[in-house]
Every structure is written in structure tokens, then in C-alpha cells.
Amino acid sequence: MEGKIIVVTSGKGGVGKTTATASIGAALALEGNRVAVIDMDIGLRNLDVVLGLENRIVFNIVDVVNKRCNLSQALIRDRRIENLFLVPASQSDNKDVLTPLGVQRVAKQLKSEFDYVIMDSPAGIEKGFENSVVAADEAIVICTPDVSSIRDADRVIGLLYARSITPRLVVNRIIPEMVARGDMLSHEDVMDVLSIDLLGLVPMDDQVVVSTNTGMPLVMQNQSLAGQAFRRIAKRINGEPEIPIQVPTAMKTGFWSKITQKLGLTK
Amino acid sequence: MLNGLMKKFAGKKSSKDTAKKRLQFALVYDKLEINEMTLESLQKDIVEVISKYFEIDTKSLQLEVQREQELSALVFNTPILCVKKNRAYNSQKT
Ligand SMILES: Nc1ncnc2c1ncn2[C@@H]1O[C@H](COP(=O)(O)OP(=O)(O)OP(=O)(O)O)[C@@H](O)[C@H]1O
Numbered sequence: 001m002e003g004k005i006i007v008v009t010s011g012k013g014g015v016g017k018t019t020a021t022a023s024i025g026a027a028l029a030l031e032g033n034r035v036a037v038i039d040m041d042i043g044l045r046n047l048d049v050v051l052g053l054e055n056r057i058v059f060n061i062v063d064v065v066n067k068r069c070n071l072s073q074a075l076i077r078d079r080r081i082e083n084l085f086l087v088p089a090s091q092s093d094n095k096d097v098l099t100p101l102g103v104q105r106v107a108k109q110l111k112s113e114f115d116y117v118i119m120d121s122p123a124g125i126e127k128g129f130e131n132s133v134v135a136a137d138e139a140i141v142i143c144t145p146d147v148s149s150i151r152d153a154d155r156v157i158g159l160l161y162a163r164s165i166t167p168r169l170v171v172n173r174i175i176p177e178m179v180a181r182g183d184m185l186s187h188e189d190v191m192d193v194l195s196i197d198l199l200g201l202v203p204m205d206d207q208v209v210v211s212t213n214t215g216m217p218l219v220m221q222n223q224s225l226a227g228q229a230f231r232r233i234a235k236r237i238n239g240e241p242e243i244p245i246q247v248p249t250a251m252k253t254g255f256w257s258k259i260t261q262k263l264g265l266t267k
Numbered sequence: 268m269l270n271g272l273m274k275k276f277a278g279k280k281s282s283k284d285t286a287k288k289r290l291q292f293a294l295v296y297d298k299l300e301i302n303e304m305t306l307e308s309l310q311k312d313i314v315e316v317i318s319k320y321f322e323i324d325t326k327s328l329q330l331e332v333q334r335e336q337e338l339s340a341l342v343f344n345t346p347i348l349c350v351k352k353n354r355a356y357n358s359q360k361t
């Protein structure tokens with residue numbers, strides 16, 4: 001059976017595309033799927049470091065598309081998570097070296113060898129975006145609960161609809177305390193503004209930075225709330241759409257933490 | 268939570284409500300923007316159709332989108348030099 005190509009995109013930069021690609025890819029592999037994650041951010045590769053695979057790069061996606069090597073030579077196998085593979089981006093080229101036609105050819109081969117192929121798109125809506133979405137069957141749009149990111153998401157959603165792709169939304173970096181205070185858009189507000197289905201809600205989580213520091217996949221850290229959110233998103237993608245979407249809530253502050261906060265003993 | 272409630276009672280709008288209003292307006296406004304290429308090809312088509320019926324001065328015509336707070340309008344301005352009588356008659360017959 002043919003696999004599925006899912007593009008992760010956002011318009012705006014720095015909202016969590018690479019984090020989401022790495023986490024959803026790893027989680028889908030943990031569910032028992034054969035997964036390839038592809039870094040389409042040519043010239044600014046990062047998916048490799050987020051997954052802790054940076055020191056094993058020999059070939060990259062540009063080499064594959066331009067036939068300088070076989071697909072199998074560019075696939076880096078993750079040693080901690082079975083069935084997870086990375087095709088890194090090239091760091092020296094610029095985004096124009098790939099053509100939609102070339103990407104489509106490689107995508108076809110990837111589809112025949114994997115259950116899921118996840119494309120980490122660069123920020124923006126130019127050529128790099130074009131190359132990332134050209135072969136996509138599905139799309140995940142990432143936004144954060146702020147005005148500029150949501151506006152950019154709306155633009156990208158329009159571009160995806162124009163290509164007959166119906167995207168689903170992940171709201172990342174939610175700070176429940178700010179939502180409760182009325183100083184951050186809630187996911188309901190975001191859904192009111194954008195016409196798109198919701199795929200998941202991911203809280204702001206220090207563990208994301210810790211995981212990038214160490215190169216240990218976020219979804220393998222059981223205490224990480226963001227990691228748990230991404231695992232549920234992966235399940236929803238992987239034939240369990242009924243898994244409920246959990247709304248991030250503020251940490252329950254116990255008696256002692258309240259006292260220490262009052263006394264200024266905690267930050 | 269309490270904070271949010273207090274703000275509601277005090278009648279003060281929370282910043283996210285302002286954000287939502289601004290966003291909704293921006294998204295509508297963004298979609299009204301028409302790019303140059305669309306405008307140019309629209310102008311070409313309009314001229315073609317109008318030229319079937321009227322002799323127009325193609326040099327002094329104007330096509331623009333006028334935008335105001337509440338509504339936008341497409342405005343096409345052209346001086347008519349004369350009506351093409353034959354054309355109107357012929358098209359009535361067919
Ligand atoms: N849920 C989260 N909690 C805390 N930090 C986060 C979260 N998601 C992402 N980050 C941090 O935000 C930064 C940007 O994330 P990431 O690199 O995934 O974004 P991106 O959309 O891929 O960026 P770019 O557009 O540059 O490719 C990183 O430092 C990452 O660790």
C-alpha cells in the first residue's frame with residue numbers, strides 16, 4: 001500500500017514546524033509505522049539537530065533530487081526509534097536548487113517505501129514552500145496564539161485550499177495562564193478566526209528546549225506535556241481520530257507553592 | 268481565571284479580545300487585496316467586451332479598487348467616444 005505525504009507548514013517562521021515534524025514523525029514511528037522525515041528547509045537545516053542525528057549526515061535531499069546519490073544513501077536511520085528515518089537538507093545550497101518536478105519524483109519513491117513521509121517546510125510562501133507542498137496528500141498548519149502568526153496561517157491555508165489540500169491546524173506554544181487571564185487568544189478564538197479543522201493543541205513547555213539541547217526526541221520524554229500532546233496528534237493522524245483534544249490547563253498551584261510565591265521564594 | 272473575571276466586571280476589555288477583533292478585520296481586508304496581474308487581465312477583458320459595443324478611448328481609462336472602512340468597490344472609468352450601432356443591431360438579431 002502507498003504511504004501518505006504530510007507537509008508541516010506555517011507561513012511565519014519560528015512557530016514550531018521543525019519541532020512538530022520531529023515529534024509527530026517520531027511518535028508515528030513509535031506507533032509502529034515506517035516513517036521518513038524530510039528537511040525541506042534548504043540552506044537552513046535544523047531537523048537533524050532537533051533529532052540528534054547531525055553527525056551522521058553524508059548525503060542530503062538536494063543530492064537525491066539532483067541524482068547525485070540514491071534515496072537509500074541519504075536516509076539516516078534513527079538508532080533509538082525503530083523505523084524512523086531522516087533525509088536532511090543541504091546546508092550550502094539555496095532554495096532554488098530544487099524543482100517541483102524533481103521533488104515529485106523523489107516523493108513518489110518515498111511513498112512506496114514508507115507509511116508516512118513528513119515534510120518540514122521552510123518559513124515563507126515562495127519557492128521553498130512550493131517544493132514542500134507539491135507532493136503533499138495532507139497538510140498540517142502550525143500557528144501560535146498571536147496575531148501575526150494567525151494572519152500568516154490564514155494566508156497559507158488559502159494557498160493550500162487552492163491546491164485542493166484541506167489542512168488541519170495545530171496551535172503551539174499555548175500558555176494556559178495567559179489564556180485564563182485573557183491576555184492570549186484561546187484555541188476557540190483561533191478557530192473562530194480561521195476556517196480549518198483542529199488537529200491538536202500544544203502547550204509551551206521547557207522540555208522542548210531541553211530536548212533540542214540533548215537531541216533526544218521530545219516524544220520520548222514521558223514527563224513532557226508538549227511531547228504528550230504530539231503523541232496524541234500522531235494517534236489522531238494514525239487512524240484514531242476519536243482521541244479527544246486536550247486543552248492545556250494552568251498548573252494546579254498547591255498550598256505550599258502559593259505560599260512560596262507570596263513570599264517571593266520562587267520565580 | 269479570577270483575573271479574567273475581575274477584568275470582565277470592571278468592564279475592561281482583555282487584550283485578547285482586541286487581538287481577535289483586529290485579526291478578523293485584517294483577514295477580511297487582506298482578502299480584498301487584488302494583485303496587479305489580476306487587475307491587468309481584468310482590465311483587458313473589460314476593454315474587450317466594452318469595445319464590442321462602444322468606441323472607447325483606451326488610453327485614458329482607469330480601473331481601480333476603492334477601499335473604505337466598510338466596503339470596497341471596483342471602479343471602471345472610461346470616456347465613450349461613440350456607440351457602435353451595427354453591433355447593437357446585429358447582436359439583437361442573433
Ligand atoms: N511548545 C513549545 N514550547 C517551548 N518552546 C517551543 C515550543 N515549540 C517550539 N519551541 C521553540 O521555538 C523555537 C522555534 O521552533 P522551531 O524551530 O520548531 O520552529 P520553526 O517553525 O521550524 O522555525 P523556522 O521557521 O525557523 O524553521 C525553538 O527554539 C523551539 O525550541
Ligand SMILES: [Mg+2]
Binds near residue numbers: 018046120
Ligand atoms: Mg524549521
